[in-house]
Amino acid sequence: MTGSAPQPGDATAELPAELSSALTQMAGLVLSRETVDTALTLVTTLANATIAGTTGAGVTIVDEHGKRSKAASNELVEQADALQYEFDEGPCLTAWRTRQVVRIDDTATDSRWPRWNGAAAHLGVRAVISVGLVVDDENIGAIKVYSDRPADYGTSDERVMSLFAEQAAILLANSQSLRQARRLSRQLADALVSRDAVVRATGVLLSRGAADQDAALIALADAARRSGQTVQQLAGDLLAAVVDGNADSSAT
Amino acid sequence: MDTENRYRQYETARVRGELSVQDLWLRYLALSGNHDAFDIDGYLQGLLALETSQEHVLAVALNERLEEVYRAALIPLPTDPPPGADGGARRAVIDELLGRDWSRTRPSY
Numbered sequence: 189m190t191g192s193a194p195q196p197g198d199a200t201a202e203l204p205a206e207l208s209s210a211l212t213q214m215a216g217l218v219l220s221r222e223t224v225d226t227a228l229t230l231v232t233t234l235a236n237a238t239i240a241g242t243t244g245a246g247v248t249i250v251d252e253h254g255k256r257s258k259a260a261s262n263e264l265v266e267q268a269d270a271l272q273y274e275f276d277e278g279p280c281l282t283a284w285r286t287r288q289v290v291r292i293d294d295t296a297t298d299s300r301w302p303r304w305n306g307a308a309a310h311l312g313v314r315a316v317i318s319v320g321l322v323v324d325d326e327n328i329g330a331i332k333v334y335s336d337r338p339a340d341y342g343t344s345d346e347r348v349m350s351l352f353a354e355q356a357a358i359l360l361a362n363s364q365s366l367r368q369a370r371r372l373s374r375q376l377a378d379a380l381v382s383r384d385a386v387v388r389a390t391g392v393l394l395s396r397g398a399a400d401q402d403a404a405l406i407a408l409a410d411a412a413r414r415s416g417q418t419v420q421q422l423a424g425d426l427l428a429a430v431v432d433g434n435a436d437s438s439a440t
Numbered sequence: 441m442d443t444e445n446r447y448r449q450y451e452t453a454r455v456r457g458e459l460s461v462q463d464l465w466l467r468y469l470a471l472s473g474n475h476d477a478f479d480i481d482g483y484l485q486g487l488l489a490l491e492t493s494q495e496h497v498l499a500v501a502l503n504e505r506l507e508e509v510y511r512a513a514l515i516p517l518p519t520d521p522p523p524g525a526d527g528g529a530r531r532a533v534i535d536e537l538l539g540r541d542w543s544r545t546r547p548s549y
Contacts, residue, residue, distance in 0.1 A: 375466050382470035390472065397542030402493035405472060407540075409500040411533040416526060418504055419471055422533070429534045 207348050210234040211355050224249075227363040228259035231356045235333055236261045238352060239317065241340040242333040244268075248280065249321065249329030249360050251368070264311060265334060271307045278304040283318040284330040289346045292316040294338035315340040317349050321357035328361055382420040389423035392430055450498060451484045457505035467501040 228247050236245035244265040248258040260266045272278030278301050279290040292298045295309040295316065308316075318332035331353050335341065390404035398404040405419075412422040454464050461484065465477040475483075475494060482488040483498070490498065 372462075376469075379466045379470040383472055386470070386472045393537065393542075396538065396540070399542065400493075401472070402496055405493075405500065406496060407537060409503070411537050413503070413507070415529045415533040417530065419500060422530075425530060426534050426537060429531075429538065433538075 207238055207352060210238045210352060224257055224360070224363040224367050225259070227359055228257060231331065231360065232259040232261050235331055235349075235352060235356070239333045239341070239345055239349060241315075241335050241337065243336045244313075244334045245332065246280075246334075247321075247329065247331045247356070247360070249364065251328075251364055264313065265332075267311055268308050268313050268334060269332075271304055271311075275301075275303045275307075277301045278308075279316050279318040280330040280332045283320045283332070284327055285320075287320045287322055287327065289350055290316070290318045291341055291346055293341070296338065312336050314338040317341050317345055319349050319353040321353055321360060323357045323361040328357060328364070331356060382423075385420055385423040385427060389426045392426065445486075446495070447483055447486045450495075450502060453502040453506060454484060457502060457509055459502075459505055464498075464501060464505075467505065468498050471497050471501050471504075473497040473501070 228249070232245050232247050235247070236242050239245075244260070244262045246258065246260040246265040246269055248256060248269065250256050258269065260269060269280070272281055279292055282288075282301070283290040292300075292305070293315055295305040295314055298305050313334045313336065315335040315338055316332060318330055320327055321329040321331060331349070333341075333349065386405070386408070389408060390398070390401055393404035393407060394401065398407060408422060408426075409419050412419045415422065417425075454461070457464075459467070461481045462477055465473075465480045468475075468480060473480075473494060475490065479488065479490070480498065483490050
């Protein structure tokens with residue numbers, strides 16, 4: 189955060205009109221049940237429209253497991269992004285790592301990322317602004333806009349991008365949390381199916397004389413290992429065998 | 441094994457099994473474990489104790505994972521039986537479990 193950053197109270201008063209409308213659209217999405225991909229696409233589209241002179245915009249986020257999700261407004265952005273990862277250098281990676289706004293006025297003359305700048309200029313990317321996405325002191329990704337004309341961006345664009353990135357980071361972090369919550373709820377449902385089988389199988393062993401739940405589970409785990417199965421598989425097979433046995437004895 | 445430092449062995453197994461604490465907790469829960477993910481995290485860091493029976497559940501979860509990792513690394517040979525061919529062994533352990541005389545099996549821990 190730089191010293192010139194506006195205070196929370198007066199932030200909206202100074203916002204350019206196009207940015208306020210972009211922020212309003214993002215705020216609407218936070219409350220609805222949208223996916224990470226929808227949020228990424230929206231942020232990319234809004235960044236593209238909000239920063240004047242932009243020919244392409246892109247967003248990349250990484251979750252806690254290192255899984256990368258991205259959106260790009262066009263193919264040029266995808267190519268320029270791919271080059272950054274290939275060379276492991278470029279304005280977005282720097283913005284991401286340093287949490288600072290990175291501006292390139294002309295890729296043809298900038299010397300900070302020689303390999304990437306050369307390749308990007310060749311692709312037709314001349315000016316760049318990139319900002320890291322930070323939520324709760326955690327880097328979640330970076331956002332960037334590209335222009336095909338040199339010196340297309342100035343300090344006011346940097347400021348608009350920083351404000352935009354702050355809001356975008358909150359939105360994207362919320363979408364990620366929602367995705368993680370859904371994943372966890374699916375995993376919990378699976379865990380409960382297994383738990384159900386394991387608890388019932390140990391119950392069978394208890395009714396046949398196992399000293400306690402602990403002894404029954406250890407016996408189950410030991411038998412599972414000897415027969416090369418998981419405890420869950422063995423528990424399922426054991427229950428099926430008990431049901432079959434009961435069916436046989438009630439038939440005779 | 442020194443009881444005070446047993447958690448280190450569990451934590452080492454977790455790291456070797458490449459499980460996040462949450463994924464380990466889900467496996468522990470699936471095996472009838474009763475503590476929440478924060479307790480498990482605390483145990484692995486040596487901050488709180490678990491009852492012996494809960495330690496056993498956690499150990500089973502970790503051992504299953506280590507077995508999985510080990511099996512995944514094995515190089516298949518043409519002599520390997522096709523998957524599911526060991527039905528006989530499976531049936532045998534179930535018969536043994538259901539027919540076991542529990543009064544003669546003493547806990548070995």
